[in-house]
Amino acid sequence: MKILVCIKQVPDMASRFKVxxxxxxxxxxxxxxxxxxxxxxxxxxxxxxxxxxGSTPDITVLSIGPDRVGEMIKKAMAMGCDxxxxxxxxxxxxxxPWQIASAIAGFARDKKFDLIFFGMQSQDRGSGQVxxxxxxxxxxxxATTVVGFAFADGVVTxxxxxxxxxxxxxxxxxxxxxxxxxxxxxxxxPTLPNIMKAKKKELLxxxxxxxxxxxxxxxxxxxxxxxxxxxxxxxxxxxxxMVGKLVGxxxxxxxxxx
Amino acid sequence: xxxxxxxxxxxxVTEVTKDDVFTPEDFTDEQRQIGETTTQFVxxxxxxxxxxxxxHNFDVVVQLMKRCGELGLLMIDTPEKYGGLDLDKATSxxxxxxxxxxxxFSVTYSAHTGIGTLxxxxxxxxxxxEKYLSKIISGEWVAAYCLTEPDSGSDALxxxxxxxxxxDKKYYLLNGTKQFITNGxxxxxxxxxxxxxxxxxxxxxxxxxxxGLSVGAEExxxxxxxxxxxxxxxxxxxxxxxxxxxKIGKGHKIAFxxxxxxxxxxxxGVTGAAKHSLGDAIKYAVERKQFGVPIASFGAIKEKIxxxxxxIYAAESLVYRLAxxxxxxxxxxxxxxxxxxxxxxxxxxxxxxxxxxxxVFCSEVLADVVDEVVQIYGGYGFVQGxxxxxxxxxxxxxxxxxxxxxxxxxxxxxxxLARAMKDELPLKSEAKKAFKELTSSSxxxxxxxxxxxxxxxxxANLKKIFLVLTWGSVKKHMTGIKNEQEILMAVAEIxxxxxxxxxxxxxxxxxxxxxxxxxxxxxxxAVKVFTFNAAEQTATAARKAAYFIEKxxxxxxxxxxxxxxxxxxxxxxxxxxxxxxDAAIEAEKYIF
Ligand SMILES: Cc1cc2nc3c(=O)[nH]c(=O)nc-3n(C[C@H](O)[C@H](O)[C@H](O)COP(=O)(O)OP(=O)(O)OC[C@H]3O[C@@H](n4cnc5c(N)ncnc54)[C@H](O)[C@@H]3O)c2cc1C
Ligand SMILES: Cc1cc2nc3c(=O)[nH]c(=O)nc-3n(C[C@H](O)[C@H](O)[C@H](O)COP(=O)(O)OP(=O)(O)OC[C@H]3O[C@@H](n4cnc5c(N)ncnc54)[C@H](O)[C@@H]3O)c2cc1C
Numbered sequence: 001m002k003i004l005v006c007i008k009q010v011p012d013m014a015s016r017f018k019v020x021x022x023x024x025x026x027x028x029x030x031x032x033x034x035x036x037x038x039x040x041x042x043x044x045x046x047x048x049x050x051x052x053x054g055s056t057p058d059i060t061v062l063s064i065g066p067d068r069v070g071e072m073i074k075k076a077m078a079m080g081c082d083x084x085x086x087x088x089x090x091x092x093x094x095x096x097p098w099q100i101a102s103a104i105a106g107f108a109r110d111k112k113f114d115l116i117f118f119g120m121q122s123q124d125r126g127s128g129q130v131x132x133x134x135x136x137x138x139x140x141x142x143a144t145t146v147v148g149f150a151f152a153d154g155v156v157t158x159x160x161x162x163x164x165x166x167x168x169x170x171x172x173x174x175x176x177x178x179x180x181x182x183x184x185x186x187x188x189x190p191t192l193p194n195i196m197k198a199k200k201k202e203l204l205x206x207x208x209x210x211x212x213x214x215x216x217x218x219x220x221x222x223x224x225x226x227x228x229x230x231x232x233x234x235x236x237x238x239x240x241x242m243v244g245k246l247v248g249x250x251x252x253x254x255x256x257x258x
Numbered sequence: 259x260x261x262x263x264x265x266x267x268x269x270x271v272t273e274v275t276k277d278d279v280f281t282p283e284d285f286t287d288e289q290r291q292i293g294e295t296t297t298q299f300v301x302x303x304x305x306x307x308x309x310x311x312x313x314h315n316f317d318v319v320v321q322l323m324k325r326c327g328e329l330g331l332l333m334i335d336t337p338e339k340y341g342g343l344d345l346d347k348a349t350s351x352x353x354x355x356x357x358x359x360x361x362x363f364s365v366t367y368s369a370h371t372g373i374g375t376l377x378x379x380x381x382x383x384x385x386x387x388e389k390y391l392s393k394i395i396s397g398e399w400v401a402a403y404c405l406t407e408p409d410s411g412s413d414a415l416x417x418x419x420x421x422x423x424x425x426d427k428k429y430y431l432l433n434g435t436k437q438f439i440t441n442g443x444x445x446x447x448x449x450x451x452x453x454x455x456x457x458x459x460x461x462x463x464x465x466x467x468x469x470g471l472s473v474g475a476e477e478x479x480x481x482x483x484x485x486x487x488x489x490x491x492x493x494x495x496x497x498x499x500x501x502x503x504x505k506i507g508k509g510h511k512i513a514f515x516x517x518x519x520x521x522x523x524x525x526x527g528v529t530g531a532a533k534h535s536l537g538d539a540i541k542y543a544v545e546r547k548q549f550g551v552p553i554a555s556f557g558a559i560k561e562k563i564x565x566x567x568x569x570i571y572a573a574e575s576l577v578y579r580l581a582x583x584x585x586x587x588x589x590x591x592x593x594x595x596x597x598x599x600x601x602x603x604x605x606x607x608x609x610x611x612x613x614x615x616x617x618v619f620c621s622e623v624l625a626d627v628v629d630e631v632v633q634i635y636g637g638y639g640f641v642q643g644x645x646x647x648x649x650x651x652x653x654x655x656x657x658x659x660x661x662x663x664x665x666x667x668x669x670x671x672x673x674x675l676a677r678a679m680k681d682e683l684p685l686k687s688e689a690k691k692a693f694k695e696l697t698s699s700s701x702x703x704x705x706x707x708x709x710x711x712x713x714x715x716x717x718a719n720l721k722k723i724f725l726v727l728t729w730g731s732v733k734k735h736m737t738g739i740k741n742e743q744e745i746l747m748a749v750a751e752i753x754x755x756x757x758x759x760x761x762x763x764x765x766x767x768x769x770x771x772x773x774x775x776x777x778x779x780x781x782x783x784a785v786k787v788f789t790f791n792a793a794e795q796t797a798t799a800a801r802k803a804a805y806f807i808e809k810x811x812x813x814x815x816x817x818x819x820x821x822x823x824x825x826x827x828x829x830x831x832x833x834x835x836x837x838x839x840d841a842a843i844e845a846e847k848y849i850f
Contacts, residue, residue, distance in 0.1 A: 016844060029774045071287040078291060189298040192330030192343055195291045 001057040004113040005046045006104055006131070007039035007076055009069045010124040017225070024220045025093050026124070035072045038119025040187035041180035045149050046117050047080035048185065052151070057114075058082050062107065064100060064208065065092045077198035078190030084201065089208035096218040097125075101133030106211035108138060115156070116177040120145050131179035141172040145181040263590070264583055267611045267674050269757060270721050271688045276768040279761065280348060280582020282574060282850075283769045289349050296356035299329060304360040311362055311484030314476060316444050319366055319484070320400065327397025331357075332371055335519075336379055340391040347519075347588070348581040351526035355577075358530030361652055362484025369440040369485075370394075372523055374401025376516045377449045377461060380599045381504035386463060390447060402445035404436035404490050405513050411437075412665050415459060415510055419452035419492060423499070430454070430462065430502065432470070432495040438659075442473055442488030450490070450497075451509050458507035462497050470495035481651035515603045518613045520660045522580060525616030528624040528656050529573045535649040536566050537847040539631040542644075544846060546636075553634070560839035562630045567842050568787035570627065571850050573620040575761040580612050611673050614666040615754050621656040621663065628653040667750040668743060671728060674753070675739065689729030692722035696819035703823045709770070712827045713763045713789050717756060719823035720796055724752045726816070727803045734807060745806045751799035755792045762788050780841045780849060783834035790828040797824035 011017070011031040020027040035043075043061065050057045061081035063069045066089070073084040087103060089095070095103075108116065116138075118131030128144075135142030147167070148159025156172040161181055172178075190198070233249075235242040250257040262278045285293075303325060307318045326332050334350045336342025357364045375394055378386060378401075393399040410416035419434025432452050439448070446466045454460045464471060474489030504512050540563060543554035553559050587605040595601055606613075628649045632639035639646035657663045678685035695701045703722060706714030731745045739746070766781045773781065797820065804816040828834075842849050 030777060071290065074287050075291055075294075189295045189329075190291065191328065192292055192295065192333065192345075194330075195288050195295070196343060196345075199288055 001053065001115070002111065002113045003046050003049070003057050003059045004108055004111070004116045005039075005042050005059060005061045005076065005081060006116070006118050006134075007043065007061060007063050007072065008036045008119070008122050009033045009063065009065055009072045010036045010122055013123055019223055019225070023222050023224070025223050033068055033072070035075060036119050036122050036124075038121060038123070038180055038182070040119075041182070041184045042117035042119050043076045043079050043081060044185045044187040045178075045180060046115075047188075049115070049149075049151055050080060060085060060111075060113075062087065062104065064089050064095075064103060066090045070203065073203060074195075074198050075190060077201045077203070078195040079188055080194070082201065084203040086203060086205045087208050087211060088205055092208075095212075096216040096220075097127045097129035097133060098217045099212055099214050101130045101137060102214040103208060103211040104130070105134050105137035106213070107206075108134070112175075114174045114176075115151075116140075116175075118177065118179040120179040120181045128179075131177060135177040138175075138177075141176040142178070143170050143172055143176070144179045146178045147181050147183040149178065149184060261586065263586055265682065266608045267677065267683060267753075269760060270674070270724055270753060271684055273718070274760060274764060276764045279575075279579045279764045279768060280585070281765040281768055282352075282578050283765075283772070284578075284582075285348070285352065289352055292345075292349055293352045293356045295329060296331065296353050297359075299325070299331070300357060300360045304363050308361065308484070314483075314486075316486055319363065319486075320444050322363060323366065323370065323400055324397040326367060327395060331367070332375075332397055333395040335371065335376065336391060336395050340387050340395075342391070342395055346581075346585045347522075348578060348585055351523060351577055351581045354523045354526040355530035355533075355574075358527045359534040361531075361648065362482045364527060364531075365482050365485045365655075366400075366441055368520075368523060368527060369403065370401045372520045373403035373516050374441065374445070374447070374449065376519060377403070377503060377512050378463065380515065380603060381461070381512050382463075385500065386503070390463065394447065399446040400441050400444055401447045401449070402439050402441040402490075403516075404439050404448050404450040406437045406439075408435055408437045408489075412662055414451075414513060417451055417453065417459065419450070420456050421452040421454045421460060421462065421497070423454075424496070427499065429496045429498055432462065432464070432492040432497055434492050435474075436490040436492070438477065438487050439490050441486055442490055443476060443486035448490060449503065449512075450492070451513055452492075454506050459509035459513075460506050461503040461509045461512045463501040463503050464495065464497050465501075468495050468497060479655075481648075481654050483651075511603070515607060517661060518606050518610050521617035521666065522577070522584070522609075522613040524656060524660050525573070525577045525580075525613075525620035528620045528653075529570060529577055531649070531653070532566070532570045532573065532620075532624045532627040533848040535628055535631045535646070536563075536570060536842075538645055538649075539563075539566075539634045540842055541846050542638075543634050544843060554843045557836075559634060560843070561835055562634060563842050564783075564787055564835035564838040565791065566627050566630055567838050567848060567850075568784045568791070569623045570848055571781075571784040572758045572762040572788045572792070573623045574850065575765040576619060576758050577616055579761045579765070580609065580616055583612065584609055611670050611753075612757065614661070614669045614673075615757050617660060618663045618666045618750075619754050619758050621653075624653050624656060664747070667747050667754075670750040670753050671746045672740065674728070675732060685725065685729060689725040692725040693729070696722055696726050696823060697815045699815075699818065701822070702825075709767050710763050710785065713759065713785060716789065716793055716824070716826045717760050717763065720752060720756045720759070720793075723796075723800050723820060723823050724749060724756060726819075727752070727800060727807065730816075731803070731807050742806070745803055748799045748803035748806065752796050752803075755796040755799075759789050759792050776841065779837055783838040784850070786828055786831060786834040787838060789826060790831055793824055793826040797821075800824060 011033055015031050018027045046059050059081040060083050061076040062085040063073050064087040077084050121128035132142055143158045145161045146158045147161045150157040154174055156176050158170050158178055160168045162168055235245055310318045333342040334345045338344050357367055394401055405414050407417050421430040421432050448464045450462050450464045470493050472491045477487040543559055544552050546553045591601050632646045632650050635646040638644045677683045704715055704718035728749050732739050735742050762785055766785045800820045808816050
């Protein structure tokens, strides 16, 4: 069995974000990057499956991005993936979901993966499209927002999270692709021996140009922080004074009182 | 890795460059990942059990040690041959730093992996390692180290515990009481020091269920209440002869060599604790409003945040620089060297001075930090329920164990002088040159150029002051200098601060090119803030030493030289403090 896991590196969500120079994305200066949370569920599920199958599956972990993503790929390998593929692209943040999906599909097309795992969305862009598009391009079965996973006799049984707290169980024949949602599992943190072992695993670096032939379909026109809501003001003291102050403020800041 | 090998304390008689220092920015992906695993473990698995451990639920502690074993956190310093990872000291220090936010549990962890495990690793026979190491690195067994006795703490070699060979020559019978033993209540393997025939100081590996070994009552402590600290009582404890560790009469080597690593590791641990408590204080200062605004907006609070950030930056720079120095040295020893660990021990011992510096400097940075953290919390820093009160209590032990800070301070000039006498350091010749410069009233000392010129000028001059005062006191007191502790303490201060300033400056210079504009400003600000504070303290210590050593005209000459040689141009200090504080407040944590 051959498994592919696709992961993305995103900024630590506790960061202070600033818009970048051309106003289309955030400024990456001094941000700390880590593995997209949903992709951690994807890696964990792939590794659990490998463990259940007695280690026979071979897991490739893939990421598109600049040099810094190497560290994250190594983490996925320390968690249990067997080999890494880094598709090098300094400008991956400028690619739309269609281009990213096309590049991944370009890589995966002739490799005969039985199962492909994605996170359900990225924490920074949040389009939620890439996994589904890859399934479409490759012409394989796909289930999104998966919160439960089982595999037996060549069939994936996936539990999906629907709106309104409802769950649905779907069955997919291989080859199949699933996108993983919060609640699917608890990702492990790699042990020290596995971190050191991962150092010896294969990590291929390939240029994005080898896989990307598509033009973008969606262009980001601008990115900006929402306008700040005004802070509240508490008036204190004598009631008459407060009324006076309030009227003053209403006169000054609104058109309610003339 | 950097390649220049340094002798211990050589920094005081040579110029060190940025390319000679290892910095946290040099960590590999693997090292960073190991740090991250440690942090996740503390956050997800240790922190939720904090209260239980403080209330002496030691089952939880033992369970968490097993988890450490599963994660591989107990095998960092143990050889691959026995299932360990044998990673470098930089990694070991990084884990010590990252586990520190676990509070008491980090002390349990450090005692186990440090003083508990290392004697066996360094001095154990193959049979002993095969028997015990796998249990220790899996966390199945917890280790403890028993050196201190009720009547011998700092004077460890004054131990009274005895070991006598049994009539059938199969056992040593151990008698005595060991005091303040970390992990005492639940350890399963104790490394115990006792004197064979009341004379030969020797180490023994003693299993918990040994007949004649009992565990005393739990101490009621000021801090680290989640650790176990007990007496270990030996009444004809029957220890099989094959459990003698190392050689008879060589126990002092075992006791002191593992303390070098222990001190250095303590430096890394307290640095982690300082970062963690500073982070909490900044978050609190941002949340807490008085006079209608967050207290973080007040200059008085900002200055505290800036000073703490700068001090921690220096501590961190110092610890990892030392890790690099030791790793470089150890890397020159081939694994197949006969007596590998003997050579290895010598390699570490070379840096006994720097290890003592790391212990003293970093533990005192943490002391300053927790004090100011309580202050930032105001009344809420004084009561339980907020974390500051515990940080304040937990800090205190670090200036007492692994050699009190007095013992460690005295060790610095003591060892330097001993090495100078053996011609291992050119102290006398360098001191003579320095004396000429310092006492020539026209001389302002060295003049450095390039980046951080003001700091480098100061550093070159502080080294001269150290040499002049140290040599001057030796000339005056000769071998009696060892009884002039007040002088030794003062010159130790100069040696410590010089190493710290140098570490901070060289790290800054090394990492500068790769930094964003904002980070460059913060690093420069940290260097300025720290150097100013440390230069002022060093000047005070130097003047004190001058008064202790000289009088009359010679004193006046010395004081005037010290005045000129400790001058540091800190133009822009206020802006630097505000810049540093603002960056820390925006990030709500330690920023480097
Ligand atoms: C919580 C805790 C955990 C500990 N864990 C362990 C452990 O696991 N294993 C172990 O073996 N020990 C352990 N210790 C013991 C610890 O190492 C000693 O407490 C320490 O070495 C100091 O010894 P002492 O308490 O006897 O103080 P003393 O040696 O009596 O010192 C008292 C004061 O005198 C000063 N002093 C002593 N001698 C000199 C001198 N020559 N010159 C100048 N000043 C001097 C000291 O600096 C100190 O200020 C622990 C202690 C505590 C409190
Ligand atoms: C054990 C104990 C007993 C007490 N007993 C009494 C009592 O009997 N009666 C009573 O009324 N109160 C009592 N107090 C309250 C005590 O007086 C307050 O804790 C103290 O005034 C500080 O206020 P705070 O704790 O709210 O800290 P905060 O005012 O929140 O201060 C937090 C930090 O911000 C700093 N800060 C605040 N404002 C400024 C500013 N404008 N500029 C610069 N820095 C600033 C402070 O110096 C401090 O470092 C007691 C407190 C304790 C802990």
